[in-house]
Amino acid sequence: MSADLLEINDLEITYPRGFGKAPFRAVQELSLRVGRGETVSIVGESGSGKTTIGSAILGLARVASGSIKLNGEEIAHAGVRQRRELASRLQAVFQDPFSSLDPSQTVGDVVAEPLRVAGPKLSAAEINERVVAMLARVGIAQSAVSKYPAEFSGGQRQRIAIARALVLEPEIVVCDEAVSALDVSVQAQVLNLLDDLQRDVGTSYVFISHNMAVVRHISDRVVVLYRGRVMEQGTAAEVCDTPAHPYTRSLLASVPVPDVAAQKGRREARMSSIVASGIAPHDGVGCPFAPRCPFAQQKCVDATPPLVELPDGRSVACVRVGELPPPDERSVLATTAAVSTTVTEKS
Ligand SMILES: Nc1ncnc2c1ncn2[C@@H]1O[C@H](COP(=O)(O)OP(=O)(O)O)[C@@H](O)[C@H]1O
Numbered sequence: 001m002s003a004d005l006l007e008i009n010d011l012e013i014t015y016p017r018g019f020g021k022a023p024f025r026a027v028q029e030l031s032l033r034v035g036r037g038e039t040v041s042i043v044g045e046s047g048s049g050k051t052t053i054g055s056a057i058l059g060l061a062r063v064a065s066g067s068i069k070l071n072g073e074e075i076a077h078a079g080v081r082q083r084r085e086l087a088s089r090l091q092a093v094f095q096d097p098f099s100s101l102d103p104s105q106t107v108g109d110v111v112a113e114p115l116r117v118a119g120p121k122l123s124a125a126e127i128n129e130r131v132v133a134m135l136a137r138v139g140i141a142q143s144a145v146s147k148y149p150a151e152f153s154g155g156q157r158q159r160i161a162i163a164r165a166l167v168l169e170p171e172i173v174v175c176d177e178a179v180s181a182l183d184v185s186v187q188a189q190v191l192n193l194l195d196d197l198q199r200d201v202g203t204s205y206v207f208i209s210h211n212m213a214v215v216r217h218i219s220d221r222v223v224v225l226y227r228g229r230v231m232e233q234g235t236a237a238e239v240c241d242t243p244a245h246p247y248t249r250s251l252l253a254s255v256p257v258p259d260v261a262a263q264k265g266r267r268e269a270r271m272s273s274i275v276a277s278g279i280a281p282h283d284g285v286g287c288p289f290a291p292r293c294p295f296a297q298q299k300c301v302d303a304t305p306p307l308v309e310l311p312d313g314r315s316v317a318c319v320r321v322g323e324l325p326p327p328d329e330r331s332v333l334a335t336t337a338a339v340s341t342t343v344t345e346k347s
Pocket residue numbers: 015016024026044045046047048049050051052053
């Protein structure tokens with residue numbers, strides 16, 4: 001048996017497209033591993049399939065084929081009963097704390113709920129004690145227990161959502177755009193909180209985000225997704241600092257930076273790389289990024305590029321990877337600046 005906590009193999013997730021039409025393949029040939037205490041990010045622009053993967057792990061999306069194992073146990077098709085048992089091991093934090101927290105429940109009840117549903121048998125006093133202790137760990141005062149989510153700011157609400165997700169000390173937490181709705185400075189604080197809790201509890205994160213700067217900050221490893229396929233995966237440093245796949249490079253170039261001159265250079269670099277190559281996959285065969293790729297050639301769509309491991313250990317799905325020019329310095333260096341700005345803003 002493998003030492004990985006979460007092991008996804010050859011996952012495919014489809015959505016029906018209506019009578020007589022072939023289903024839409026939202027995620028294809030996805031394999032992914034998450035070790036204990038590790039943070040693996042899934043990054044990609046909107047519509048790339050990130051939430052679909054998170055939903056499949058949580059049992060909220062139907063898996064067409066492939067496998068999802070938690071600690072060796074197959075959970076891809078878990079029924080209601082198995083899911084209930086999984087609740088103490090698998091939790092989630094979503095983007096919008098406004099809709100993910102029940103507005104009619106007090107904060108105390110919000111955080112206590114997983115304990116009541118899936119926790120060990122505890123008295124009311126013991127539950128209260130755990131809730132208050134958990135809230136303290138996320139920086140929320142004891143007086144919050146009798147208040148309602150609406151009385152808190154977005155950042156505080158996200159802290160409450162994190163307290164709820166971590167109160168059972170789950171093995172793994174799926175964070176889907178968990179900091180995306182927050183201001184940059186609050187974002188950094190919440191990322192640091194997730195980091196601290198990970199160190200204390202030893203939980204693993206599947207961290208879903210469209211933002212490379214955020215991902216660079218929190219991840220051990222990064223998986224870059226485009227149209228449901230993995231384009232590149234490797235350590236956060238490999239993928240974010242020296243991106244190999246043209247799509248990863250374009251994602252990095254889209255991270256805004258605070259410096260006006262740097263931002264202008266990046267915008268120019270980005271515009272010059274936006275081309276219509278005229279080369280497109282056909283019948284589902286070929287690189288999905290080819291139509292937008294400045295380096296696309298016919299061979300990119302003759303077959304779907306497999307994910308191939310490079311000598312440095314990362315994997316890239318690009319048949320031209322050995323022939324590409326080095327990444328545009330204007331994008332990569334400016335992005336490093338954006339990342340360090342985020343880091344210095346943490347408090
Ligand atoms: N319930 C659904 N029914 C049909 N199509 C869906 C559904 N959910 C997502 N999709 C489609 O699947 C693709 C991936 O969506 P999603 O996983 O939400 O991407 P992301 O989280 O990366 O923005 C998109 O093209 C989206 O329109």
